[in-house]
Amino acid sequence: MSFGTYARHVRNPELPYRRRVSALRSCVQLYRPIGFHATLSFLEEIAGPFQRDEAALLRALDALVASRAGWHAELRDYAAERKLAKRRGQRNPRPTDPNPSGFPRCWYGAPRQAALHAVRYWRRRTAPALLADPDSITLDVDACVTASLAAGGSLLPAQRQMLGATVEALRQRMRPEMWRDDSRAYYRAFNLLRVARHLETAADAT
Structure with missing residues (x-):
């Protein structure tokens, strides 16, 4: 089913409450x-205990819908910009051009707050396993996480430079051959890169 269909189920008071909560989880999927999991956790932080409180459930859905609407607005703007660029002869986007297609780049409407929540969630749930057997990149990401959380998302120039180098190293690791040769290492790099992107969002957001 579509996002809109699940959203209507969340709002339908005639459905069993457990089914409405399940519909919200499907929206998040x-x-x-x-x-x-970080999105569900963030919704509970900003909306309240939606698994047992109807008002919180509706607030959580409204927050998710608003963020998604912000993403769709950026998708429309991007499509319009690409159309104009093609008319000017630029058939392909530049690698440095931000491209919201495929996956949202942040939580629209609260990018820093959500990014920091995701980083804290990672620190609690995933980092302990990775840090039990760390490599240099894992340690660099964790150092940036510590600095970011301590400063409310901001990073000093040297920390931002380290984060940029870490992102590039992780991108190099995620080559197709890594997926074939060592899927565990690939997923580790994917996980760390996602956290690094959250750190970039927190540092860049105003």
């Missing part, structure tokens, strides 16, 4: 800008 279709739109999860900071990851599935």
Whole structure:
């Protein structure tokens, strides 16, 4: 079913409450800008205990819908910009051009707050396993996480430079051959890169 259909189920007071909560989870499965579990956790932080409180459930859905609408607005703007660029002869986007297609780049409407929530969630749930057997890149990401959380998302120039180098190293690791040769290392790099992107969002957001 579509996001809109699930959203209507969330709002339908005639459905069993457990089914409405399940419908919200299905909405998050279709739109999860900071990851599935981190998005659910963030919704509970900003809306309240939606698993047992109807008002919180509706607030959570409204927040998710608003963020998704912001993403769709950026998609429309991007499509319009690409159309104009093609008319000027630029057939392909530049690698540095921000491209919101495929996956939302942040939580629209609260990018820093959501990014920091995702980073804190990662620190609690995923980092302990990775740090039990760390490599240099894992340690660099964790150092940036510590600095970001301590400063409310801001990073000093040297920390931002380290984060940029880490992102590039992780991108190099995620080559197709890594998926074939070492899927565990690939997923580790994917996880760390996602956290690094959250750190960039928190540092860049105003």
